[in-house]
Amino acid sequence: MDAETTRTLTIKHGVLLKNDAQAAANRTRFASQRLTVVNLLSSPGSGKTTLLERTLVDLGPRIPMAVIVGDLATDNDANRLGRTGVPVHQITTGTVCHLDAAMIARACDELSVPDGTLLIIENVGNLVCPASYDLGEAYRVVLMAVTEGEDKPAKYPKIFKTADLLLITKVDLTEAAGFDRPRALQTVHQVAPQAEVIEVSARSGVGLERWYQRLWEWCSDSG
Amino acid sequence: MHELSLLMNVVEAVEELAARESFRKVHGLTLRVGVLAGVEVPALEFAFPVATAGTILEGAILTTQTVPVLCQCQDCRTDFEPLGTVFRCPRCHGLRAKLIRGQELEIGTLEVS
Numbered sequence: 001m002d003a004e005t006t007r008t009l010t011i012k013h014g015v016l017l018k019n020d021a022q023a024a025a026n027r028t029r030f031a032s033q034r035l036t037v038v039n040l041l042s043s044p045g046s047g048k049t050t051l052l053e054r055t056l057v058d059l060g061p062r063i064p065m066a067v068i069v070g071d072l073a074t075d076n077d078a079n080r081l082g083r084t085g086v087p088v089h090q091i092t093t094g095t096v097c098h099l100d101a102a103m104i105a106r107a108c109d110e111l112s113v114p115d116g117t118l119l120i121i122e123n124v125g126n127l128v129c130p131a132s133y134d135l136g137e138a139y140r141v142v143l144m145a146v147t148e149g150e151d152k153p154a155k156y157p158k159i160f161k162t163a164d165l166l167l168i169t170k171v172d173l174t175e176a177a178g179f180d181r182p183r184a185l186q187t188v189h190q191v192a193p194q195a196e197v198i199e200v201s202a203r204s205g206v207g208l209e210r211w212y213q214r215l216w217e218w219c220s221d222s223g
Numbered sequence: 224m225h226e227l228s229l230l231m232n233v234v235e236a237v238e239e240l241a242a243r244e245s246f247r248k249v250h251g252l253t254l255r256v257g258v259l260a261g262v263e264v265p266a267l268e269f270a271f272p273v274a275t276a277g278t279i280l281e282g283a284i285l286t287t288q289t290v291p292v293l294c295q296c297q298d299c300r301t302d303f304e305p306l307g308t309v310f311r312c313p314r315c316h317g318l319r320a321k322l323i324r325g326q327e328l329e330i331g332t333l334e335v336s
Contacts, residue, residue, distance in 0.1 A: 006250055006336040011240065013330040015232050015254075097225050129225040132261045132328075157308035158259050161322070190309040193318040 019133055022101035026136025029108070030119075036222040037119045038215070039135050041159060042143035043152070044125030047169040049077045051143070051202040052122055056084040059212055063219055064117045068107045070099040070124045077122065087111060098129040101136055118219050127152070131159035139218055142195070145170040146179035153191040160192040165214060172201040226266040230274035233330060241279055244335070249283045251334035257290040257325040264289075283334075292325030 014020070030037050042048050056065060066087045069078045078090035089111040091103050104121065113119055121137065123130045142163040144152045147170055153160040160166065166188060174181060188197055198214065200207035237249060256262050264287050271285045295302050296312035297319040303312060310320035 004336045006334055007246075009240075009244060009246075009333045009335060011330055011333065013236050013240070015229055015236065015328045015330065017236070018232060096228060128261050132225070154308050158261050158326075161259075161310075190311070190318060 016132060019101050022105060023134035023136040026101055026105055026108075027138075029105075030136060030138070031222075033113070034116045034222055035113060035119050036117075036139075036215075036219045037121065037135075037137045038139045038141055038218070039121045039123060039130075039137035040141050040143065041123045041127070041130050041163075042125060042145075043127045043148065046125070046143045046145040046148060047202060048122050048125070048143055049080060051167070051169060051200065052120060053081055053084060054202045054208065055120075055212070055215075056081060056086045058208065059118075059215065060084060060086050063216070064114055066111060066113045066117050066119050067122060068099075068104065068111070068119065069122045070103070072097075072124060081122075087113070093124055097124055097126050098133050099123050099135060100133045104135045116219075118215060127156040127159050131156075131162060138222065139164045141165045141167060143167045143169050144184075146174050146181075146184075147177045150180050150184035150187055153187050157191050160188070160195065163192055163195040166192060166195040166197045167211065168197065168199045170201060170203075171199045171206055172204040226262060227270040227274055229262065229328065230267065230270050234274060234278050234280055236330060237333065238279055240333070241335075246333075246335035247279070248336050249280045249333055250336065251284045251286065251332075252280065253286045253288060253331040253333075255288045255290050255327060255329045255331045257327045258292050259322070259325045260290075260328040262328055288331060290325055290327060293323045294320035295323050297321055 040048055067081055068089045070091045070093055071077055072093055075090045078088050082088045089107045091107055121135060140163050142159055198207050198210050200211055256264060275281050291304055294305055294310050296317055298317040299315040301312055301314045311318055
């Protein structure tokens with residue numbers, strides 16, 4: 001070290017401040033366009049795309065919808081969802097394990113969503129990193145499939161503690177997966193007491209009406 | 224594994240600060256990492272030399288401080304540090320806890336010249 005004096009600065013600067021500021025800007029924009037924005041989060045393979053596909057088919061004719069899909073590499077999910085006729089925008093994140101608020105702002109510029117749309121963001125399949133990135137969404141929905149076991153909320157508390165709604169998916173497989181439903185519900189209640197829980201199966205259709213009802217109500221609240 | 228992109232945010236913030244506070248070199252950096260920040264300290268340490276190479280932070284010593292979780296019970300207003308992932312109030316046993324601390328990831332101090 002040279003003769004220059006060193007000094008210590010105490011600054012307390014949040015590392016995610018930039019993302020938080022962009023998320024706040026997104027929120028203002030969504031409000032001015034009366035968009036209802038839902039951030040869909042889960043681990044890979046928990047059934048986000050299948051549930052979303054069915055939701056678009058069933059609800060698309062009743063509510064204007066659009067989707068932003070985040071994926072590491074392929075556009076398979078976007079292609080699947082695009083076949084429903086709902087506008088889909090794909091964000092390929094490369095090696096980045098989450099979507100951030102700036103990516104959403106750019107996607108909205110390109111997608112030009114009409115006012116009053118229900119915009120669903122399918123985040124990158126990951127239960128850790130996306131939890132830290134506010135996208136400006138109004139609601140966070142976390143999915144957990146019965147095939148993943150009962151203790152996901154205990155293993156990934158952060159994401160479950162920030163969920164407005166928890167969807168337990170693939171409930172048609174409950175028995176085959178040996179899913180201990182009472183234990184799972186108890187874990188959810190203890191780790192994420194704030195979250196509403198809806199049990200669904202995109203295949204059998206169980207619980208979907210309740211899920212649609214919730215989306216419908218969220219849209220009415222923003223409209 | 225978003226530690227590398229988080230560190231790139233750190234580098235950006237420190238470079239902006241360098242212009243404001245007029246320093247040219249960072250010798251040490253303390254990051255305060257909440258237990259619920261979703262960040263792995265070993266991954267931060269591993270990525271640090273990569274993220275800082277060729278920047279004002281190159282060669283700086285990284286120190287991390289763990290910030291424990293602090294909650295406030297929304298029923299009886301007791302502040303408490305929960306054990307594990309269930310935030311149960313030790314006084315009234317309620318589960319309606321508000322997180323006060325433990326999610327943050329922030330730059331604490333910088334040693335600069």
